Amino acid sequence: MMHAGQTALSNRAVQGEKRTLVERLGYSRDTKLLIVHADDLGMAQSVNAGTIKAFETGLVNSGSIMVPCPWLAEIATYARTHPQTDLGLHLTLTSEWTPYRWGPVLPTDRVSSLLDKTGYFYLTESEAASHADPKQVEAEIRAQIDRARSFGIQPTHLDSHMGTLYQNKALFETLLRVARDHKLPTRISKEWFASTDYLPSILKPEDIVIDRMISIEPSVSPEGWEKFYTDAIKSIQPGVSEIIVHIAYDDAEMQAATADHPDWGAAWRQRDLQFFTSDKFRKLLQENQIKLITWREIGKLQYGR
Amino acid sequence: MMHAGQTALSNRAVQGEKRTLVERLGYSRDTKLLIVHADDLGMAQSVNAGTIKAFETGLVNSGSIMVPCPWLAEIATYARTHPQTDLGLHLTLTSEWTPYRWGPVLPTDRVSSLLDKTGYFYLTESEAASHADPKQVEAEIRAQIDRARSFGIQPTHLDSHMGTLYQNKALFETLLRVARDHKLPTRISKEWFASTDYLPSILKPEDIVIDRMISIEPSVSPEGWEKFYTDAIKSIQPGVSEIIVHIAYDDAEMQAATADHPDWGAAWRQRDLQFFTSDKFRKLLQENQIKLITWREIGKLQYGR
Numbered sequence: 281m282m283h284a285g286q287t288a289l290s291n292r293a294v295q296g297e298k299r300t301l302v303e304r305l306g307y308s309r310d311t312k313l314l315i316v317h318a319d320d321l322g323m324a325q326s327v328n329a330g331t332i333k334a335f336e337t338g339l340v341n342s343g344s345i346m347v348p349c350p351w352l353a354e355i356a357t358y359a360r361t362h363p364q365t366d367l368g369l370h371l372t373l374t375s376e377w378t379p380y381r382w383g384p385v386l387p388t389d390r391v392s393s394l395l396d397k398t399g400y401f402y403l404t405e406s407e408a409a410s411h412a413d414p415k416q417v418e419a420e421i422r423a424q425i426d427r428a429r430s431f432g433i434q435p436t437h438l439d440s441h442m443g444t445l446y447q448n449k450a451l452f453e454t455l456l457r458v459a460r461d462h463k464l465p466t467r468i469s470k471e472w473f474a475s476t477d478y479l480p481s482i483l484k485p486e487d488i489v490i491d492r493m494i495s496i497e498p499s500v501s502p503e504g505w506e507k508f509y510t511d512a513i514k515s516i517q518p519g520v521s522e523i524i525v526h527i528a529y530d531d532a533e534m535q536a537a538t539a540d541h542p543d544w545g546a547a548w549r550q551r552d553l554q555f556f557t558s559d560k561f562r563k564l565l566q567e568n569q570i571k572l573i574t575w576r577e578i579g580k581l582q583y584g585r
Numbered sequence: 586m587m588h589a590g591q592t593a594l595s596n597r598a599v600q601g602e603k604r605t606l607v608e609r610l611g612y613s614r615d616t617k618l619l620i621v622h623a624d625d626l627g628m629a630q631s632v633n634a635g636t637i638k639a640f641e642t643g644l645v646n647s648g649s650i651m652v653p654c655p656w657l658a659e660i661a662t663y664a665r666t667h668p669q670t671d672l673g674l675h676l677t678l679t680s681e682w683t684p685y686r687w688g689p690v691l692p693t694d695r696v697s698s699l700l701d702k703t704g705y706f707y708l709t710e711s712e713a714a715s716h717a718d719p720k721q722v723e724a725e726i727r728a729q730i731d732r733a734r735s736f737g738i739q740p741t742h743l744d745s746h747m748g749t750l751y752q753n754k755a756l757f758e759t760l761l762r763v764a765r766d767h768k769l770p771t772r773i774s775k776e777w778f779a780s781t782d783y784l785p786s787i788l789k790p791e792d793i794v795i796d797r798m799i800s801i802e803p804s805v806s807p808e809g810w811e812k813f814y815t816d817a818i819k820s821i822q823p824g825v826s827e828i829i830v831h832i833a834y835d836d837a838e839m840q841a842a843t844a845d846h847p848d849w850g851a852a853w854r855q856r857d858l859q860f861f862t863s864d865k866f867r868k869l870l871q872e873n874q875i876k877l878i879t880w881r882e883i884g885k886l887q888y889g890r
Contacts, residue, residue, distance in 0.1 A: 325685070325838045350655040353703075354684030354841060379659035380630070385704070387692035398658075399690070399732065427704065533630045533838040536659065 301488065301520050304581055305573065313573040314565070315490075315522040316556060318343040319370055319441070322352040324380070326534040326546070330527040330553045332358060335365060337557045339565075340525065342574045344370035344439050347424040348382050348401070356431035366574035368437035368464070369428055371421045371455070373408045373444045375401035377537040385423040391416045409447030417445070418454045425462060437575035439467040449478040456482060463583040465575055467522070469493045488582045491519030496552075498543040505551045506560070513564045520573065525552045606793065606825050609886055610878065618878040619870070620795075620827040621861060623648040624675055624746070627657040629685070629842055631833040631851075635858045637663060639832050640670060642862045644870075647879045649675035649744050652729040653687050653706070661736035671879035673742035673769070674733055676726045676760070678713045678749045680706035682842040690728040696721045714752030722750070723759045730767060742880035744772040754783040761787060768888040770880055772827070774798045793887045796824030801857075803848040810856045811865070818869045825878065830857045 302311050318331045322345045334340035345355055345367055359367050373394055375381045381400040384391045393413035394401060402408040428435055438459045440446055445455040459466040468489045473479050483489070494516075500508045512523070528534045528549035538545035555561055565572070579585065607616050623636045627650045639645035650660055650672060664672050678699055680686045686705040689696045698718035699706060707713040733740055743764045745751055750760040764771040773794045778784050788794070799821075805813045817828070833839045833854035843850035860866055870877070884890065 325841045329837060329841065350685050350687060353686050357684065379662065380655050381658050382655060387694040389692040390694075398735065430703065529837070531838075532634060532834070532836055536630045536634065 300518075301491065302518060305520070305577055307571070310518045312516050312518050312568065312570045313520045314516065314570050315342050315520070315573060315575065316340045316525065317522050318525050318527045319439075320526055320528075321345040321367070321370070322347065322349040322355045324349075324528065324533055324537055325351055325354065326528040326531050327351070327549070328355050328358070330529050330549065334527050334553060334557050335362075337562075338572075339561055340527065340556050341572050342366040342368070342436075344368040344437070345428065345433065345435075346370045346372045346382075346441055347428050348372050348375075348385055350382060352427075352431065356428075356433055359434075360432040363434065366436050366576050367433065368439060368575055369425060369433075369435045370439055370441045371424055371445060372441040373401055373412065373417065373420070374403065374405055374442050376403050376442065376541065378403065378540055380537045384420050385427050386420050391420050394420060405442040405444040405447055408442075408444045409451060412444075412451065414450040414454050417451060418458060421445075421454070421458055425458070435462075435464060436579055437465050437467070438462070446472075446476075449482065452476075452478075453482050456487065460484075460487075463579070463585075465579045465582050467493070469522070486582060488578055490522055490578075491517070492521045493524060494521060495524040502547065502551060506555060509555055509561070510564060513561075513570065514568060516568060516570055520578070525556055527553045527556070529553070605823075606796065607823060610825070610882055612876070615823045617821050617823050617873065617875045618825045619821065619875050620647050620825070620878060620880065621645045621830065622827050623830050623832045624744075625831055625833075626650040626672070626675070627652065627654040627660045629654075629833060629838055630656055630659065631836050631839040632656070632854070633660050633663070635832040635834050635854065639858060639862050640667075642867075643877075644866055645830065645832065645861050646877050647671040647673070647741075649673040649742070650733065650738065650740075651675045651677045651687075651746055652733050653677050653680075653690055655687060657732075657736065661733075661738050664739075665737040668739065671741050671881050672738065673744060673880055674730060674738075674740045675744055675746045676729055676750060677746040678706055678717065678722065678725070679708065679710055679747050681708050681747065681846070683708065683845055685842045689725050690732050691725050696725050699725060710747040710749040710752055713747075713749045714756060717749075717756065719755040719759050722756060723763060726750075726759070726763055730763070740767075740769060741884055742770050742772070743767070751777075751781075754787065757781075757783075758787050761792065765789075765792075768884070768890075770884045770887050772798070774827070791887060793883055795827055795883075796822070797826045798829060799826060800829040807852065807856060811860060814860050814866070815869060818866075818875065819873060821873060821875055825883070830861055832858045832861065834858070 303309055318340050320327050321343050383400045393411050393416050396402045445451045465488055470489050470491050494512045526544050526549050530546040530550035534546035608614050623645050625632050626648050688705045698716050698721050701707045750756045770793055775794050775796050799817045831849050831854050835851040835855035839851035
């Protein structure tokens with residue numbers, strides 16, 4: 281038996297009027313929804329500490345964890361003691377800081393296509409994607425999910441560190457298959473349809489696609505940081521947007537890790553910490569009628585939890 | 586053909602007069618020789634940074650590297666660019682900081698006896714030793730040596746993190762076999778003969794045994810730190826002694842790593858840094874006629890390099 285609301289929806293569907301994601305989430309069509317998402321949890325102590333501080337402001341409201349990284353156990357303790365925090369898994373197939381490295385969860389001889397000659401993950405997403413055997417990728421990311429659960433993490437979503445799993449069709453299909461099996465939503469943005477021609481062929485009607493992603497780029501100077509984010513937030517349109525941020529302190533650990541890699545480096549991450557915990561950001565959200573939402577709500581919608 | 590000195594030595598040997606290690610190293614019998622050895626390089630950025638600072642004073646003159654740890658690549662770069670530094674390998678079979686973990690160099694399924702249920706090394710040396718299959722230990726420590734060499738480290742000696750390889754006869758024999766195969770000296774102290782009854786049966790005449798080891802213990806209060814080391818240095822007798830120190834900064838990374846483990850924790854390590862880079866320590870060495878020596882000289886003596 282259907283109730284009145286469902287009947288009305290069905291009528292609208294019959295009339296060819298497609299409900300937007302925002303409406304399906306229970307908001308009016310003109311609502312601006314935003315996920316403020318911190319990547320790279322577990323990667324370094326500085327990342328964990330800075331991101332937890334940002335979570336405490338409520339302004340950064342989602343994040344994802346790198347299971348193969350050395351500080352997993354610390355962020356897992358946070359996840360267990362803060363079960364309401366929206367934490368997903370930042371599936372990891374790269375190890376990008378030259379002085380500080382990590383490798384797979386699975387035995388190295390079972391995922392040899394994922395490892396460089398030093399025995400760690402490749403430094404870059406393009407090297408990783410070009411060498412990766414999708415079967416080994418699937419085994420490894422399933423093992424990352426299993427290890428996360430064994431540490432008491434209940435992930436709300438999946439995404440891909442450095443976008444490695446978005447580098448080609450076989451890897452993207454692998455991510456989608458694993459996400460569906462685990463009934464987890466994953467980061468897919470409408471904008472990608474313009475650049476990724478295979479997307480329509482591998483998505484299913486039930487896969488949720490958010491409207492846009494916002495991410496600062498190395499071309500922005502430190503002085504331009506606040507203006508970039510301010511402009512980006514003012515430009516947010518109705519729909520579901522996600523801002524991807526990278527938070528840490530500009531401290532000795534992070535400076536050493538990123539010494540030869542200023543992009544997404546220590547100072548970058550502290551600038552993100554500063555902006556996204558600021559009153560200015562809080563006011564921008566208010567002034568632009570932006571409501572925060574998390575992957576938890578999107579997962580509930582997608583899988584009817 | 587033997588020269589005069591050798592003949593004299595042979596005569597002394599015939600007379601049953603045994604040359605001391607100090608004499609064999611080319612010093613007079615009453616010389617006090619000391620290795621000031623920093624453990625745990627590669628374990629954390631804070632350990633690398635603090636220990637490198639201590640090396641620069643010349644007062645800490647030896648150290649050993651934990652190959653399985655995340656910051657190996659950073660200290661390997663230092664080793665390659667400072668080839669005269671006396672760096673050995675701190676063979677590692679434990680992962681003792683609960684928020685920050687590491688595992689083996691070999692594929693995990695080949696060394697399952699070394700791993701706890703979370704997939705990392707055990708937290709304590711006693712758990713590690715009681716579960717360890719010596720064959721798997723041998724394979725893993727050989728792999729740690731191989732990885733160190735592949736990173737351009739030319740180790741001068743071997744020792745064992747948390748003394749795991751000194752926990753029982755089978756493990757100690759494994760360490761000795763691997764050390765001899767690689768023609769590397771390893772940490773063995775005369776004092777151990779009193780507590781380790783199998784030692785005479787597994788040592789060979791050519792194995793070098795130093796005279797004593799000095800290591801501070803958790804029972805010493807922070808206020809008692811300087812007095813402990815001062816008394817220990819004043820008490821050094823002729824022979825070869827080794828002081829084992831643990832150096833890092835009392836910073837965010839180290840505080841987080843050792844949050845539930847104040848022994849050998851962040852503050853402990855900064856106290857070691859402070860004492861062993863101090864003018865007080867330098868003067869103590871001078872006033873007590875103590876000469877510094879390294880494992881490099883001991884290895885040359887043992888293996889005739």
